[in-house]
Amino acid sequence: MRTLLLPLKDSDIDTRANRRRVCNMIAKEVWRICEAEEAYKNRTPGKLRAGYHYFYARVASDRLFDAYLTLAEAFEPF
16 A cells, blocks of 8 residues: 555554554545644734634644544554
8 A cells, every 4th residue: 555545444553563554644644634723823923813713724724633643653552
């Protein structure tokens, strides 16, 4: 599997190696979304950074980063 097609088939996650590969692919896509949200947040003018749009962007980028870390480290040993 070189690309990620949703919904996943059972054969996409039938082995541990496949599950690891899928998690890494999803993590990379979540990272791309996180970077886009960070870019949006950074384009916000200084005078508007006290508003709720900036706050929501900050919360979203923080949560996306946490999701990325969780997915990227899902198969890492302790």
